[in-house]
Amino acid sequence: MxxxxxxxxxxxxxxxxxxxxxxxxxxxxxxxxxxxxxxxxxxPELGSLLSLWPPTFRIFDQLDLQDKLEPVLNPIDNGVTMSADDGSIFTSWNPGELIKKNHGYGLKVxxxxxxxxxxxxxxxxxxxxxxxxxxxxxxxxxxxxxxxxxxxxxxxxxxxxxxxxxxxxxxxxxxxxxxxxxxxxxxxxxxxxSPYVTTYRMVFGSIPIPPTLPNNVNHECASGRVSTQLLTGNSLAWFGVYEALDKPTSERIKYTEKDKEEAIQRWGHLYTAPGMRVRDVFGLQDGNFGMINLEEGRxxxxxxxxxxxxxxxxxxxxxxxxxxxxxxxxxxxxxxxxxxxxxxxxxxxxxxxxxxxxxxxxxxxxKDEPIVHDMSMRRARAYAWLSPMDKIMTKYIIPYTSFGVYSTNRIYGPVVSRAPVLDWLEEKSDTKNLKIPYAHHPIVKGKKSKNALSRNHSYYNPSAYIGVVIAAALTGVGLQYYHRILTMISPKAT
Incomplete structure (x- = not known):
């Protein structure tokens, strides 16, 4: 049988x-x-923020989900980086437009x-x-x-x-x-x-869009070991206060209402957007907010x-x-x-x-794990500074160089280009003639797109990344900040 x-x-x-x-x-x-x-x-009970990147929209396209999900999506028209301490603006630009030119889709939350x-x-x-x-x-x-x-x-x-x-x-x-x-x-x-390590914890929630702020802008404010975020969407805003722990831990921590209130009081004076401080944000919400550890690792x-x-x-x-x-x-x-x-x-x-x-x-x-982890860890530390170099990058290198454009094109771009697709479902949207072509395309009816890159294609090289950071530090900061940087790194070197 x-x-x-x-x-x-x-x-x-x-x-x-x-x-x-x-x-x-x-x-x-x-x-x-x-x-x-x-x-x-x-x-979930709490209203937290979720970011969607170009490769995910390609999958939605294959699954016929674009139209069904679009009503709950919010574009990001601008990104503003500020000082959480005094509210001064470091940078203001729209990475979403560049990403859309590179990959066919922009950023949405x-x-x-x-x-x-x-x-x-x-x-x-x-x-x-x-x-x-x-x-x-x-x-x-x-x-x-x-x-x-x-x-x-x-x-x-x-x-x-x-x-x-x-x-x-x-x-x-x-x-x-x-x-x-x-x-x-x-x-x-x-x-x-936990197999992961927690360096930061976060208080988060959602609020109505403050009347003084424009829609669809991501505000991120940096300081030593703490940062804030206030992102406005089409009809709602999301906030977060990111705080470095005194010591990284792998222990699971459940925070109480008292812990949340103390964090708000501790950081209430920090800016979270132009003219808005943390205490102002919490004055707009209804008490439905959370506090969690932000684990990292694999x-x-x-x-x-x-x-x-x-x-x-x-x-x-x-x-x-x-x-x-x-x-x-x-x-x-x-x-x-x-x-x-x-x-x-x-x-x-x-x-x-x-x-x-x-x-x-x-x-x-x-294959892309080290790059993805590096990108996530560096972005966190660019705002809640753990070292003098984190502060230098955010305040002096990024604002005075084209490092943001470089990293979007040459570091993040190749990771996006290598993202997978469902290899048996048709992709309806046109992904041809992009600045950074995709490496993978579905095979439908036995045919694969001619617009595919080699699997070995990569603009990214870790040593090149380190090199550009050093080069940017030397060329972008300029002589006017030389003395200031030396003082931060070594107070005696003046």
């Missing part, structure tokens, strides 16, 4: 931003899936709750039915032919693989690492040490056996550069592309074949 192949089924843990987008992607395939979400409500609601409501009913809430995963079992995921309510989900999209404190990651090391997973009541191993991780379960980026969701979505795109190719040859791949796909996925996604 012929062996009947077992249907392939993915069990996804986590129905956040990336999980919901994964549901859209998988609904465009013939792959069966289920998504388990711990919380009862998919929409959105209100996280509204965006999640739009993502969910635009799912087909068949995909919505696959999302199960109040499913708190506590155990993952693997065997030669599949996985079994157990939830605290007694329910069990079986599948071929598990994808952990369950965030910074991923339970799937904890179970995976425990099995790989031959030990029991920590109890769900425990608080295991884990070394992204998979084991029939378990694979993505997004915040494998990396955490500080949010100043707004790359978190965009990077997590790219993980899923690459992973699903590779799984689809494997399933074209067998509908029931063995563990060895799956691990080979997972290893290939990790290797491909890790």
């Amino acid at each position: 012929a062996t009947v192949e077992k249907p392939f089924r993915i069990v996804i843990v986590g129905a956040g931003l990336v999980g919901l987008t994964a549901a859209h992607i998988l609904s465009k395939t013939d792959i069966d899936f289920v998504i388990l979400e711990r919380h009862e409500n998919l929409t 959105t209100h996280r709750p509204l965006f999640i609601e739009a993502l969910y409501q635009s799912l087909p009913d068949s995909a919505k039915a696959r999302i199960k809430v109040k499913k708190h995963v506590f155990k993952v079992n693997v065997s030669d032919d599949g996985v079994v995921v157990e939830c605290t309510d007694g329910t069990v989900e079986r599948g071929s693989i598990v994808i952990g999209l369950d965030g910074v404190h991923s339970r799937v990651r904890q179970c995976m690492q425990a099995m790989e090391e031959g030990r029991a997973a920590p109890s769900i009541s425990e608080t295991p040490k 884990v070394d191993k992204w998979y084991w056996n029939r378990i694979v991780l993505a997004s915040d379960a494998i990396r955490k980026l500080e949010p100043h550069a707004g790359l978190g969701y965009n990077s997590g979505l790219a993980d899923v795109v690459v992973l699903v592309n590779k799984l689809r190719r494997l399933l074209e040859t067998t509908r029931s791949p063995d563990t060895k074949a799956l691990e080979a796909v997972f290893a290939d996925y990790q290797e491909e996604r890790k």
Whole structure:
């Protein structure tokens, strides 16, 4: 009797931003899936900010989501960098226009709750039915032919693989690492040490747009070990106060209402936009604000056996550069592309074949990891200065050189150009004749776009990046700031 192949089924843990987008992607395939979400409500209580970059819009285009999501998106028409201490302006320019010329799409931001609601409501009913809430995963079992995921309510989900999209404190990651090391997973009541490190924490929320400020402007104010942000959209504004901890930590911290109030009082005098201080901003909000740690880092191993991780379960980026969701979505795109190719040859791949796909996925996604992390970390430190060089970059190098344009074109640009697309879905928007062409295009009806760059294409070179920073420091600051910089670096060198 012929062996009947077992249907392939993915069990996804986590129905956040990336999980919901994964549901859209998988609904465009013939792959069966289920998504388990711990919380009862998919929409977060707090109104935080989410940034969307050009590669993400390419995926939305392929998924026919552009028109459905556009009503909740806000363009950024200008970016202003200021002193948080005295309100003086360092720089004012529009990187979005340059990015749009380079990549076909500009920068947009959105209100996280509204965006999640739009993502969910635009799912087909068949995909919505696959999302199960109040499913708190506590155990993952693997065997030669599949996985079994157990939830605290007694329910069990079986599948071929598990994808952990369950965030910074991923339970799937904890179970995976425990099995790989031959030990029991920590109890769900425990608080295991995070693989990430927290250098900054943030107080955040949303408010009506202050009447004195224009719409669609991102204000970022810098100071020593603290920075502020006030970004105005079409009809709403988002604020944040970023504060460096006394000492970096990997401990999980839950902040109280008292902690939030103390932070507001501590930094109430700082500017957050022209004519606006932190205390003014908090006078406009209704008390619905949060305080969280901003973890940074990544884990070394992204998979084991029939378990694979993505997004915040494998990396955490500080949010100043707004790359978190965009990077997590790219993980899923690459992973699903590779799984689809494997399933074209067998509908029931063995563990060895799956691990080979997972290893290939990790290797491909890790190529740009150092650059993405560097961009996120540098942007955070450019505003809440941890060193004299951070201050020099923000106050003297960037305003008096074309470093912003250089980094947009030569550092960020190549990362965008190499971003993946879903290789089986048509891209409707025209991505030809761009200043920085994309390296990857979908293969539809056996044809690939001729507008593709080599996979090895890159403008970026780490040593060149360091070199340009040094060159900019020497040429851009000029003699008028030479004495000031020497004094900051070494007070005795005067």
